[in-house]
Amino acid sequence: MIKPSVEKNVRISNLIDIRKLTNSAFVLRFEKHDLSFTAGQHIALGIPDIIDTREYSIYSAENDEAMEVLIKEVEEGFMSPKFGKLVVGQKVKVMKPVGYFTINKDYLQSKRFVFIASGTGIAPFHSIIKSYPDINYSILHGIRTSEEAYERNEYTAGKYIACTSRDKNGDFHGRVTDYLQQNSIDTQAIYYLCGNYEMIDEAYGILEKAGVKPENLKAEVYF
Amino acid sequence: MRLDYSGKKNGMKYHIITLGCQMNSSDSERVQTVIESLGFSATDNENDADLIGIIACSVRQKAIDKVYSRVYKWNKWKNKRNLLTFVSGCILPADKEKFLKLFDFVFHTNELNLFPEMLKNYGIVTPLHVQETKARPHVDIDLFWLIKPNYQNKFEAYIPIQNGCDKFCTYCAVPYTRGREVSRSSDDILKELERLVNLNYKSITLLGQNVNSYGLDKKGSEISFAQLLAQIGEFGFKSGKEFWVYFTSPHPRDMGEDVIQTIAKYKHLGKQIHLPVQSGDDKVLIRMNRQHGMSEYRKIVDSIRKHLPDATLFTDIIVGFTGETEEQFENTRKAMHEFRYNMAYIAMYSPRPGAASSRWDDDIPLDIKKERFHALSEDLRLETSAYNKTMIGKIYRLLVRDTDRKMGYLSGQTEGKITVRFKSDDLALIGQFVNVKITSAADFSVQGDLIQVLETKVVENV
Numbered sequence: 258m259i260k261p262s263v264e265k266n267v268r269i270s271n272l273i274d275i276r277k278l279t280n281s282a283f284v285l286r287f288e289k290h291d292l293s294f295t296a297g298q299h300i301a302l303g304i305p306d307i308i309d310t311r312e313y314s315i316y317s318a319e320n321d322e323a324m325e326v327l328i329k330e331v332e333e334g335f336m337s338p339k340f341g342k343l344v345v346g347q348k349v350k351v352m353k354p355v356g357y358f359t360i361n362k363d364y365l366q367s368k369r370f371v372f373i374a375s376g377t378g379i380a381p382f383h384s385i386i387k388s389y390p391d392i393n394y395s396i397l398h399g400i401r402t403s404e405e406a407y408e409r410n411e412y413t414a415g416k417y418i419a420c421t422s423r424d425k426n427g428d429f430h431g432r433v434t435d436y437l438q439q440n441s442i443d444t445q446a447i448y449y450l451c452g453n454y455e456m457i458d459e460a461y462g463i464l465e466k467a468g469v470k471p472e473n474l475k476a477e478v479y480f
Numbered sequence: 481m482r483l484d485y486s487g488k489k490n491g492m493k494y495h496i497i498t499l500g501c502q503m504n505s506s507d508s509e510r511v512q513t514v515i516e517s518l519g520f521s522a523t524d525n526e527n528d529a530d531l532i533g534i535i536a537c538s539v540r541q542k543a544i545d546k547v548y549s550r551v552y553k554w555n556k557w558k559n560k561r562n563l564l565t566f567v568s569g570c571i572l573p574a575d576k577e578k579f580l581k582l583f584d585f586v587f588h589t590n591e592l593n594l595f596p597e598m599l600k601n602y603g604i605v606t607p608l609h610v611q612e613t614k615a616r617p618h619v620d621i622d623l624f625w626l627i628k629p630n631y632q633n634k635f636e637a638y639i640p641i642q643n644g645c646d647k648f649c650t651y652c653a654v655p656y657t658r659g660r661e662v663s664r665s666s667d668d669i670l671k672e673l674e675r676l677v678n679l680n681y682k683s684i685t686l687l688g689q690n691v692n693s694y695g696l697d698k699k700g701s702e703i704s705f706a707q708l709l710a711q712i713g714e715f716g717f718k719s720g721k722e723f724w725v726y727f728t729s730p731h732p733r734d735m736g737e738d739v740i741q742t743i744a745k746y747k748h749l750g751k752q753i754h755l756p757v758q759s760g761d762d763k764v765l766i767r768m769n770r771q772h773g774m775s776e777y778r779k780i781v782d783s784i785r786k787h788l789p790d791a792t793l794f795t796d797i798i799v800g801f802t803g804e805t806e807e808q809f810e811n812t813r814k815a816m817h818e819f820r821y822n823m824a825y826i827a828m829y830s831p832r833p834g835a836a837s838s839r840w841d842d843d844i845p846l847d848i849k850k851e852r853f854h855a856l857s858e859d860l861r862l863e864t865s866a867y868n869k870t871m872i873g874k875i876y877r878l879l880v881r882d883t884d885r886k887m888g889y890l891s892g893q894t895e896g897k898i899t900v901r902f903k904s905d906d907l908a909l910i911g912q913f914v915n916v917k918i919t920s921a922a923d924f925s926v927q928g929d930l931i932q933v934l935e936t937k938v939v940e941n942v
Contacts, residue, residue, distance in 0.1 A: 265620070266660045301660075308573040312648065353660055355646035357733065357771045454767050454803070454840075461763060471773050476766045480648050480836035 266353040281330045289324040294354035296388040297381040301352035314380040318387035327380040358477040369446040375399040378452030399433035434459045442467040450476040494520040495529035500537025506638040508535045509629035535569035570657040572834040590621035635911035642688030653834035685726045692730035706738035713746025724750040744787040756796035760815025761808035792822035792896030800829045800849030816859040868921035899925040
């Protein structure tokens with residue numbers, strides 16, 4: 258008989274904490290075990306005994322002793338409502354971190370980074386900024402209302418700009434693409450874009466037109 | 481009465497249907513080994529089979545529709561005779577849940593080693609007989625790779641070297657069906673290659689969803705893809721045999737200069753590169769989440785042209801991807817001419833269940849997709865036709881593969897996988913190397929005259 262083994266790429270982790278950020282968004286914090294990662298990577302998250310998993314960017318820092326993901330509950334979704342019902346002490350299934358939306362560490366000291374996100378697309382940037390606190394960055398966050406400025410106090414004052422499209426309580430009223438069109442663009446910076454494709458498509462066009470070289474434009478659409 | 485499904489006493493037969501890509505074909509060869517080890521013999525007629533299985537492909541909707549239509553038919557047959565069914569291969573979680581109710585056995589390919597025990601215990605309630613339980617223990621894919629395949633060809637073979645995908649292209653569901661990338665041990669790969677070469681196999685293809693990310697998952701405890709190729713090249717040199725080794729499919733992101741230089745260094749490494757571009761437009765590539773832009777792709781092709789000037793270049797392209805504008809499509813047409821592909825597998829985009837893009841509007845009308853498909857096919861024809869004409873008058877080494885559609889002719893492929901036919905009715909040449917002088921060229925193939933039949937030994941390229 259074949260001797261069963263433990264699946265090398267999967268860990269079963271205890272849920273340590275759940276931080277409710279809005280009515281529909283929350284951060285799950287769970288045991289990291291031996292899973293190392295590079296900020297910007299993602300994991301597949303599941304619940305034991307449920308066959309499906311979902312990919313989420315890691316929200317926590319590389320050297321944080323636990324791992325976190327930022328989840329927005331999709332009403333019609335299959336997994337996110339199930340994650341939303343979990344309580345501390347329950348178990349989650351974590352598949353090893355992978356992904357290429359990471360920063361080139363050679364540029365950490367010498368380059369300025371501009372992170373542009375819509376909604377929960379901010380998660381990889383949160384991980385990068387918490388992992389490399391000395392990084393020269395600014396972050397544009399496209400959200401509908403200011404309550405979606407998830408844990409904005411985590412970012413250095415003045416470096417986080419909430420672009421709110423449906424209320425005026427953010428730092429800028431309008432979409433991130435409006436912000437880019439109305440403000441000067443640093444053509445020497447390295448730009449990272451994460452979120453829905455429509456935002457990325459438009460922002461990419463604006464930045465390219467302004468003179469940012471394609472090799473300095475990195476993007477990851479939701480998948 | 482409980483039937484003995486060991487197959488040994490009953491002269492039982494099995495029928496297997498393999499859908500999808502080369503990876504599934506390769507997996508199927510191992511599945512057949514296990515079934516035949518139980519005493520079953522293969523039959524081409526499903527009506528005669530006691531055991532029918534499908535190596536499925538959830539990645540393509542048509543393929544999965546085929547699975548459902550077949551199994552409904554087979555389940556009706558069960559009212560009249562004894563029949564067992566199984567499904568394995570690339571299966572999305574959602575399909576797997578449904579298959580559990582339709583098939584007698586559902587298992588991942590890495591669980592193939594459990595299949596004999598499942599069959600033996602069929603009808604007895606044990607934890608292992610159950611088609612699929614959520615508590616079923618995990619089995620490493622390394623054990624699957626240790627099974628000797630039932631090779632379906634006497635001179636061409638696939639060797640799986642890697643399984644799974646970490647790239648998450650938005651149009652593809654493979655990461656959800658096959659999971660994270662796992663590399664096979666290089667020792668095992670080299671042993672299988674050595675065995676095939678000793679059996680006089682002439683064309684061997686290393687297989688993986690992301691074949692050139694080989695070793696990356698092992699984080700230093702396994703050699704790199706370039707090092708693996710180098711070891712194969714060294715073995716080829718020492719073997720005294722003539723054979724060509726290819727690989728598919730690579731991802732441009734992992735196509736390092738070291739890989740290209742290694743191919744250039746060793747004569748047994750086939751000078752044919754398959755480098756999927758998918759689109760010639762940066763924004764479409766972002767939407768596809770391809771992790772590279774055209775500037776990076778261009779650098780790789782420049783390197784191929786520099787180090788492998790005689791290599792042929794193949795690609796995959798999707799036309800009519802969600803949101804693809806006319807201008808973006810035109811960039812793909814430009815890429816076709818810029819990179820002068822020798823072959824492009826062009827597909828009209830269709831959403832694949834489970835892939836991220838299946839949640840987006842498939843907003844390019846079918847007639848536009850068809851127009852783009854035909855326009856790009858015409859661009860390809862111009863490129864291949866121009867290249868094939870340059871072959872006229874030159875002598876090429878050919879691996880003879882089959883009889884040609886044209887009566888009295890045989891067909892083969894050059895090292896660069898250009899199809900050539902030549903006049904001969906000597907079927908003994910199939911599976912052998914010959915030298916052919918090219919006399920005429922068509923759009924996608926060329927014709928030549930046989931000038932030399934080669935022995936199975938290393939000879940210099942001509």
